[in-house]
Amino acid sequence: xxxxxxxAEVVGWDAGDPLAAVRERYLIPDPELIYLDGNSLGRPxxxxxxxxxxxxEVEWGAGxxxxxxxxxRLPAQVGDLLAREFLGAHPGEVVVADSTSVNxxxxxxxxxxxxxxxxxxxxxxxxxxxxxxxxxxxxARRGLRVRRIAADLDEGFEPGAVAECxxxxxxxxxxxxxxxxxxxxxxxxxxxxxxxxxxxxxxxxLSHSVGSVPIRLADTGADLAVGCGYKYLGGGPGAPAFLYxxxxxxxxxxxxxxxxxxxxxxxxxSDRYEPRAGIGRFLVGTPPVLALRALExxxxxxxxxxxxxLWAKSxxxxxxxxxxxxxxxxxxxxxxxSPRDPARRGSHVCVAHPRAEExxxxxxxxxxxxxxxxxxxxxxxxxxxxxxFVDVWDAWDRLRGLLAGG
Amino acid sequence: xxxxxxxAEVVGWDAGDPLAAVRERYLIPDPELIYLDGNSLGRPxxxxxxxxxxxxEVEWGAGxxxxxxxxxRLPAQVGDLLAREFLGAHPGEVVVADSTSVNxxxxxxxxxxxxxxxxxxxxxxxxxxxxxxxxxxxxARRGLRVRRIAADLDEGFEPGAVAECxxxxxxxxxxxxxxxxxxxxxxxxxxxxxxxxxxxxxxxxLSHSVGSVPIRLADTGADLAVGCGYKYLGGGPGAPAFLYxxxxxxxxxxxxxxxxxxxxxxxxxSDRYEPRAGIGRFLVGTPPVLALRALExxxxxxxxxxxxxLWAKSxxxxxxxxxxxxxxxxxxxxxxxSPRDPARRGSHVCVAHPRAEExxxxxxxxxxxxxxxxxxxxxxxxxxxxxxFVDVWDAWDRLRGLLAGG
Numbered sequence: 001x002x003x004x005x006x007x008a009e010v011v012g013w014d015a016g017d018p019l020a021a022v023r024e025r026y027l028i029p030d031p032e033l034i035y036l037d038g039n040s041l042g043r044p045x046x047x048x049x050x051x052x053x054x055x056x057e058v059e060w061g062a063g064x065x066x067x068x069x070x071x072x073r074l075p076a077q078v079g080d081l082l083a084r085e086f087l088g089a090h091p092g093e094v095v096v097a098d099s100t101s102v103n104x105x106x107x108x109x110x111x112x113x114x115x116x117x118x119x120x121x122x123x124x125x126x127x128x129x130x131x132x133x134x135x136x137x138x139x140a141r142r143g144l145r146v147r148r149i150a151a152d153l154d155e156g157f158e159p160g161a162v163a164e165c166x167x168x169x170x171x172x173x174x175x176x177x178x179x180x181x182x183x184x185x186x187x188x189x190x191x192x193x194x195x196x197x198x199x200x201x202x203x204x205x206l207s208h209s210v211g212s213v214p215i216r217l218a219d220t221g222a223d224l225a226v227g228c229g230y231k232y233l234g235g236g237p238g239a240p241a242f243l244y245x246x247x248x249x250x251x252x253x254x255x256x257x258x259x260x261x262x263x264x265x266x267x268x269x270s271d272r273y274e275p276r277a278g279i280g281r282f283l284v285g286t287p288p289v290l291a292l293r294a295l296e297x298x299x300x301x302x303x304x305x306x307x308x309x310l311w312a313k314s315x316x317x318x319x320x321x322x323x324x325x326x327x328x329x330x331x332x333x334x335x336x337x338s339p340r341d342p343a344r345r346g347s348h349v350c351v352a353h354p355r356a357e358e359x360x361x362x363x364x365x366x367x368x369x370x371x372x373x374x375x376x377x378x379x380x381x382x383x384x385x386x387x388x389f390v391d392v393w394d395a396w397d398r399l400r401g402l403l404a405g406g
Numbered sequence: 407x408x409x410x411x412x413x414a415e416v417v418g419w420d421a422g423d424p425l426a427a428v429r430e431r432y433l434i435p436d437p438e439l440i441y442l443d444g445n446s447l448g449r450p451x452x453x454x455x456x457x458x459x460x461x462x463e464v465e466w467g468a469g470x471x472x473x474x475x476x477x478x479r480l481p482a483q484v485g486d487l488l489a490r491e492f493l494g495a496h497p498g499e500v501v502v503a504d505s506t507s508v509n510x511x512x513x514x515x516x517x518x519x520x521x522x523x524x525x526x527x528x529x530x531x532x533x534x535x536x537x538x539x540x541x542x543x544x545x546a547r548r549g550l551r552v553r554r555i556a557a558d559l560d561e562g563f564e565p566g567a568v569a570e571c572x573x574x575x576x577x578x579x580x581x582x583x584x585x586x587x588x589x590x591x592x593x594x595x596x597x598x599x600x601x602x603x604x605x606x607x608x609x610x611x612l613s614h615s616v617g618s619v620p621i622r623l624a625d626t627g628a629d630l631a632v633g634c635g636y637k638y639l640g641g642g643p644g645a646p647a648f649l650y651x652x653x654x655x656x657x658x659x660x661x662x663x664x665x666x667x668x669x670x671x672x673x674x675x676s677d678r679y680e681p682r683a684g685i686g687r688f689l690v691g692t693p694p695v696l697a698l699r700a701l702e703x704x705x706x707x708x709x710x711x712x713x714x715x716l717w718a719k720s721x722x723x724x725x726x727x728x729x730x731x732x733x734x735x736x737x738x739x740x741x742x743x744s745p746r747d748p749a750r751r752g753s754h755v756c757v758a759h760p761r762a763e764e765x766x767x768x769x770x771x772x773x774x775x776x777x778x779x780x781x782x783x784x785x786x787x788x789x790x791x792x793x794x795f796v797d798v799w800d801a802w803d804r805l806r807g808l809l810a811g812g
Binding site (some may be wrong): 027028030031033035037040041043044048049052053057059060061062064065066067070071084094098099100102105125128129130132133134136137138141161184212228230236237238240241256257259261262263266268269270271272273285286287288289290291292294301366369371373374 | 433434435436439446447449450454455458459462463465466467468470471472473474477504505506507508511531534535538539540542543544547575582621634636642643644645646647659662663664665666667668669672674675676677678679690691692693694695696697700770775777779780
């Protein structure tokens with residue numbers, strides 16, 4: 001049995017944590033609650049609450065339509081913020097718009113048109129459901145084949161497994177960067193290179209990685225990406241999503257939903273669609289202003305914490321979770337269901353146990369909030385800006401108690 | 407020259423207005439501002455501001471993911487509210503989701519698939535730009551023909567003009583109920599009947615009519631509709647849109663963007679898409695919770711004012727605008743550019759003048775906010791819950807002054 005730290009030791013880690021003070025920048029009305037689901041819905045930064053209030057009372061209430069001079073810039077402005085701080089993308093390569101599902105659909109269709117003549121989409125068996133549904137919906141309509149890489153539920157997949165699915169019939173490879181279930185991290189650089197060698201475009205879903213691990217879209221040569229704003233970024237429930245299109249592709253692919261916010265000189269109200277230059281052409285309808293302000297403030301707060309410190313703390317938090325699982329839970333029929341190598345995972349881990357669904361419910365009743373994710377897994381998300389080492393220790397201690405018949 | 411009421415008379419109308427007290431339920435930080443653009447962005451109800459605060463601090467901040475038990479119902483719950491109070495639709499026929507443009511795209515594609523074999527879409531030349539773009543984008547991709555009814559910029563179009571475009575090649579007729587420019591109101595009942603006689607489906611854009619005129623989707627047999635939440639409904643800038651699908655069609659048409667919120671037993675996370683029964687299958691991504699709460703509160707406040715009273719006041723407000731235009735402005739080279747018959751218009755009117763763009767800017771500088779809409783029109787929106795008769799009188803008086811060389 002591996003050695004695990006004592007509670008006192010872990011409390012000491014928090015005391016020495018350079019991010020400890022950052023937690024005070026978040027609204028935490030019930031400090032007793034152990035919230036380990038920030039990978040599903042991040043806690044609100046105080047600045048996000050204030051940004052919402054200001055957007056509602058001042059920008060909307062007092063400014064009224066005159067505020068559109070500023071609001072119209074928000075999708076690209078918040079996109080540039082995400083590009084710079086979290087995505088490793090260039091200015092003008094990211095906009096905030098719509099939902100992850102809608103953006104995935106739009107970019108997938110655009111990519112497929114760009115690779116017309118190829119009739120296959122590659123994804124993976126454990127991809128997030130909405131990703132699989134979007135792909136299947138588009139494939140059914142266009143008569144395409146879908147190859148699902150048979151990924152391991154715990155470990156994810158190696159680039160080699162992607163390579164096996166690639167040939168000159170593949171138009172697009174679309175994968176999640178971090179698995180929503182296991183937290184397994186895909187090798188973006190290697191997979192992108194493999195897809196490009198086969199002449200396919202790559203479309204990443206960054207929903208579970210943005211704000212939790214380093215992302216280098218530009219350096220890896222990634223073509224397209226989407227992701228959501230309500231997890232680590234802290235944009236609030238149902239926050240708008242983002243999309244990334246590599247600069248060189250922006251005017252070579254055409255997304256299918258032509259709307260007035262993608263129109264050049266929009267307020268001339270031309271009756272013929274002429275999309276803007278650049279990333280703005282990937283906008284469609286009127287942007288969700290209030291939610292954009294919350295996302296902007298949440299992402300700004302997270303960035304201010306320092307991404308290098310966040311990634312380092314994530315690795316320590318999930319590492320503690322791994323050690324506590326190995327040290328305390330394996331004797332009770334539970335096991336780690338996530339990659340053991342910190343370089344291979346995001347900021348959440350799963351513990352598999354046959355009674356995982358019931359255990360999740362009992363933990364929540366007791367003030368510890370993980371998620372249940374089938375089959376038979378408790379999923380714990382560590383948000384380094386707000387999650388303390390002692391939160392992890394206490395949560396595993398409760399789970400140990402439940403498993404021991406408590 | 408028609409007789410126009412004096413300012414004192416109009417102040418008397420406000421004093422006797424049963425809706426006068428409703429204005430106090432709205433946030434109006436600058437009572438001197440004459441805001442006549444509620445048809446573009448409605449003012450916030452105090453209840454909407456409070457709902458946003460509660461959603462952010464309590465539901466998000468304290469409830470965290472546990473609030474999804476309530477949030478998951480919001481798209482249908484707010485949809486039912488709109489259906490009952492404003493749309494004349496049945497429970498289970500409306501959901502709130504995405505943007506108007508995205509919803510229009512999704513329903514248009516679904517309708518076209520349902521009428522496969524027909525290769526023409528009918529719309530009208532003066533339709534809102536995003537509607538024209540969505541239609542053109544889908545038509546270009548599918549190789550369809552688009553017929554645009556040549557509508558009059560001021561008066562809109564008669565059902566007879568629609569009839570002339572109909573034959574057995576027409577799959578879908580998609581029109582705005584109220585013209586964004588002139589305010590001209592289309593005859594939903596007659597046009598729907600004509601389209602059905604020709605075997606086409608009808609898809610209405612209700613963005614400029616919802617909350618401003620009576621709508622009877624069920625009674626008219628309308629098939630499909632979309633509309634936005636940020637105008638009269640008061641959902642805030644970029645508020646989510648809604649969509650309506652007549653009950654009998656819901657399981658006979660398939661929208662193209664398959665997402666996890668449309669999935670039956672969503673949190674079983676099945677890897678195969680099996681859409682929910684009913685209107686819920688028209689959802690796609692994670693709903694925008696904070697904005698849904700604002701829209702719910704704004705629409706509830708508007709409904710509480712009493713729709714019959716709202717419609718009656720709208721007609722009087724726009725009637726006053728017509729009379730003031732005729733009485734004061736025609737000698738200065740301006741003219742009414744909206745239907746003269748109150749039964750033929752929504753709750754906004756246009757005044758045409760060669761210097762409309764400059765006049766709009768000067769009015770805004772002086773604290774009167776209309777919109778400029780090309781060609782050469784000032785557009786004034788009357789929101790009967792917050793617009794006073796004296797606001798209209800004063801705005802026209804300012805415009806008269808500017809035209810007289812003031």
